[in-house]
Amino acid sequence: MSLLTAPRSAKAKPEETRSASEIRADKRRGRVGYLLILPGFIFMLLFFVLPVFSLLATSLYTKPPGADIGQFVPALQFSNYAAVLGSYWPELVRSFAFALIATVAALAIGYPMAYLVAVRLRGRKLLQGILLVLIIAPFFTSFILRTQAWKQILADEGPVVAVLRAMALLPEDGRLTATAFAVVCGLTYNFLPFMTLPIYANLERLDTRLIEAGGDLYANSFTTFRTVTLPLSMPGVIAGTLLTFIPASGDYINAALLGNNQNTTMIGQVIDSRFFRVVDYPGASALSFVLMLAILFLVILYVRRFGTKELL
Amino acid sequence: MTMVQTKPESPNTDADDQGADLRLAAITKRFGGFLAVDNLDLEIPAASFFALLGPSGCGKTTTLRMIAGLEQPTSGSMSIGGKDITGTSAHERPVNTVFQNYALFPHMSVLDNVAFGLKRRKIRDHQAKAKQALELVELGHLSARRPAQLSGGQQQRVALARAIVNEPALLLLDEPLGALDMKLRRQMQGELKRIQTDIGLTFVHVTHDQEEAMTMADTVAVMNQGQVEQLGAPRELYELPRTAFVANFLGKSNLVAGEIIEDRGDAVVISAGGNRLAVRKDRSTTHQGKALIGIRPEKLRMMWPADAPADGSNILRGRVLDSSFTGVSTEYLVEVAGIGPVGVFSQNHGQQLAAPGDDVVLTWDTAHAFGLDGDEDTQAGAREAEAAAT
Numbered sequence: 001m002s003l004l005t006a007p008r009s010a011k012a013k014p015e016e017t018r019s020a021s022e023i024r025a026d027k028r029r030g031r032v033g034y035l036l037i038l039p040g041f042i043f044m045l046l047f048f049v050l051p052v053f054s055l056l057a058t059s060l061y062t063k064p065p066g067a068d069i070g071q072f073v074p075a076l077q078f079s080n081y082a083a084v085l086g087s088y089w090p091e092l093v094r095s096f097a098f099a100l101i102a103t104v105a106a107l108a109i110g111y112p113m114a115y116l117v118a119v120r121l122r123g124r125k126l127l128q129g130i131l132l133v134l135i136i137a138p139f140f141t142s143f144i145l146r147t148q149a150w151k152q153i154l155a156d157e158g159p160v161v162a163v164l165r166a167m168a169l170l171p172e173d174g175r176l177t178a179t180a181f182a183v184v185c186g187l188t189y190n191f192l193p194f195m196t197l198p199i200y201a202n203l204e205r206l207d208t209r210l211i212e213a214g215g216d217l218y219a220n221s222f223t224t225f226r227t228v229t230l231p232l233s234m235p236g237v238i239a240g241t242l243l244t245f246i247p248a249s250g251d252y253i254n255a256a257l258l259g260n261n262q263n264t265t266m267i268g269q270v271i272d273s274r275f276f277r278v279v280d281y282p283g284a285s286a287l288s289f290v291l292m293l294a295i296l297f298l299v300i301l302y303v304r305r306f307g308t309k310e311l312l
Numbered sequence: 313m314t315m316v317q318t319k320p321e322s323p324n325t326d327a328d329d330q331g332a333d334l335r336l337a338a339i340t341k342r343f344g345g346f347l348a349v350d351n352l353d354l355e356i357p358a359a360s361f362f363a364l365l366g367p368s369g370c371g372k373t374t375t376l377r378m379i380a381g382l383e384q385p386t387s388g389s390m391s392i393g394g395k396d397i398t399g400t401s402a403h404e405r406p407v408n409t410v411f412q413n414y415a416l417f418p419h420m421s422v423l424d425n426v427a428f429g430l431k432r433r434k435i436r437d438h439q440a441k442a443k444q445a446l447e448l449v450e451l452g453h454l455s456a457r458r459p460a461q462l463s464g465g466q467q468q469r470v471a472l473a474r475a476i477v478n479e480p481a482l483l484l485l486d487e488p489l490g491a492l493d494m495k496l497r498r499q500m501q502g503e504l505k506r507i508q509t510d511i512g513l514t515f516v517h518v519t520h521d522q523e524e525a526m527t528m529a530d531t532v533a534v535m536n537q538g539q540v541e542q543l544g545a546p547r548e549l550y551e552l553p554r555t556a557f558v559a560n561f562l563g564k565s566n567l568v569a570g571e572i573i574e575d576r577g578d579a580v581v582i583s584a585g586g587n588r589l590a591v592r593k594d595r596s597t598t599h600q601g602k603a604l605i606g607i608r609p610e611k612l613r614m615m616w617p618a619d620a621p622a623d624g625s626n627i628l629r630g631r632v633l634d635s636s637f638t639g640v641s642t643e644y645l646v647e648v649a650g651i652g653p654v655g656v657f658s659q660n661h662g663q664q665l666a667a668p669g670d671d672v673v674l675t676w677d678t679a680h681a682f683g684l685d686g687d688e689d690t691q692a693g694a695r696e697a698e699a700a701a702t
Contacts, residue, residue, distance in 0.1 A: 207415070209411055209413065209415040210415050210417060210418075212382050212402070212411070212415065213409075213411060213415040213416075213417070214403075214428075215381070215382065215401065215402035215403045216380055216381075216382070216402050216403075216407075216408055216409045216411075217403075217408065217428045217429035217432060217474070217478070218403045218429050218432035218433050218478070219403055219428070219432045220401075220403050223432060227428075228417060231419050232417075232418070232419055
């Protein structure tokens with residue numbers, strides 16, 4: 001059997017031409033667009049751009065000799081950065097490590113959940129609705145309360161520890177609270193909806209005929225997932241991982257409630273205590289700035305590696 | 313060549329895979345309480361262009377999906393080239409599909425789309441083969457594009473290339489031209505037929521467009537309510553429909569109910585509304601009692617009462633109710649006493665046209681009439697044909 005035959009000419013469609021009235025309408029739409037964006041723009045300017053500059057300025061302040069606690073004067077003391085980085089780099093690294101593990105865990109839990117609701121249960125509106133509400137339900141309770149609840153669940157006297165000890169998966173004096181494990185669990189749990197929902201929103205639009213086409217073209221279900229479903233859902237995965245990783249790396253509630261004071265301290269806790277307990281505004285600001293830049297750097301690396309054109 | 317079970321890597325290692333016959337035996341498919349395909353037996357010979365024609369909901373797409381392995385039959389079995397494939401999944405079958413809306417992978421280039429099946433089967437130089445298939449559909453110059461950057465007709469060709477590049481035992485086409493405009497559809501019909509003849513693959517084509525089925529296929533199976541009504545060459549189906557559904561769905565028919573009153577040996581005479589209408593026995597499914605007699609509108613000759621034979625069989629006297637001139641022909645609706653309105657399709661020979669209100673006489677050759685069972689509904693399939701045409 002040969003696939004070779006003489007080709008015939010394929011007719012190309014002429015390029016679409018746009019009329020003047022269409023272009024005018026586009027311009028009008030453009031103006032309305034700018035007007036609509038104005039409130040958001042002003043908001044971001046007042047509550048994001050200006051504070052960032054204020055933060056940057058504060059991070060360079062210096063404490064004059066003999067000043068009171070919390071008294072600083074404007075300066076350009078770049079050594080603030082070296083000082084906080086020198087003291088707190090382990091917490092910074094740990095924050096990113098915890099956030100990374102929590103993001104991977106949330107992806108491993110959230111993707112199958114999103115796939116189940118969006119693809120497997122497609123067309124079964126009631127069941128989909130119930131499951132979506134269940135995914136969002138944790139938001140009806142406050143973040144701190146939920147984390148506090150995890151403290152109870154993982155407590156030394158709690159059922160989880162008892163069962164794990166009985167099964168010898170945990171030594172007799174082993175515990176879950178006040179460990180890195182508990183902190184990562186808390187982070188994973190608290191940010192899981194942020195992972196699941198963007199992936200769901202993406203998979204919900206997935207054309208299941210493409211999955212059938214994969215099967216038709218000799219790909220088994222795993223290969224079809226790897227070559228069709230996953231690549232097509234990457235925008236959702238990127239959005240979900242960013243929405244999980246960024247807040248998780250700056251989080252301090254989980255570490256404060258579920259961790260201990262030695263080896264689970266995250267950078268958010270340090271910034272919190274620098275600001276409100278030690279009253280070292282320049283140090284706290286410098287740390288905040290470092291955290292922001294580090295996240296930005298990591299995110300750009302990540303999106304460049306895995307991202308799609310739509311994101312960058 | 314060794315006999316190997318069909319595997320994703322080697323759907324074509326079997327010599328008899330190429331151009332293998334497809335056999336469906338007593339296939340039934342239920343969706344909950346709905347019977348989509350009802351005890352279907354079908355044999356599709358190798359290298360044929362086979363069309364499954366029917367109105368929407370007749371079970372033709374379900375049949376196709378079961379052949380592809382995208383649905384499993386509730387009961388029954390199917391085989392390709394004598395090898396049982398019942399229960400295997402889509403990726404294990406030497407079958408490829410051109411999907412209705414093409415289902416091209418939007419995140420891959422046109423070339424990667426076409427190479428997809430080859431890569432899964434670890435075929436060497438898949439890029440070169442894919443390129444060759446794209447040349448076949450005249451899209452070699454667009455291989456780097458994404459599907460979204462192509463027109464509908466071009467996407468259609470890519471979908472075709474993506475399927476035929478695998479040289480499957482069977483190529484399934486699920487209403488592949490449905491999304492194209494009329495002109496492009498006609499062009500693609502010719503092209504599909506050419507490609508099928510050139511590469512000698514077995515094509516199974518699902519469509520609701522009777523003209524498309526008749527132009528392209530060697531064999532047409534008309535499906536209705538999960539069953540095959542009639543199967544045969546397009547000409548055979550058209551000239552000698554065996555059910556009222558086929559008579560009305562495939563082209564138009566005048567079906568007249570009557571009673572068989574005389575046996576002439578090779579023909580029977582049916583009395584309908586006081587008229588004597590003859591039909592050959594070998595063209596009738598019934599030879600006594602109640603019967604339907606069918607005549608295609610273009611087989612009717614219309615003449616002025618003065619020119620008509622005085623008496624005999626196959627003569628209907630009536631009055632023109634309506635006429636519409638289409639250029640090559642004129643379509644008339646003639647009211648015949650005791651029978652009702654009869655459609656006539658009269659070719660433009662330059663003759664004088666009849667106007668509404670004119671008295672006319674209709675005659676035809678006995679060889680052109682066909683007889684159907686008397687308890688059939690004269691309107692069966694007419695509504696479906698109308699729905700399929702829009």
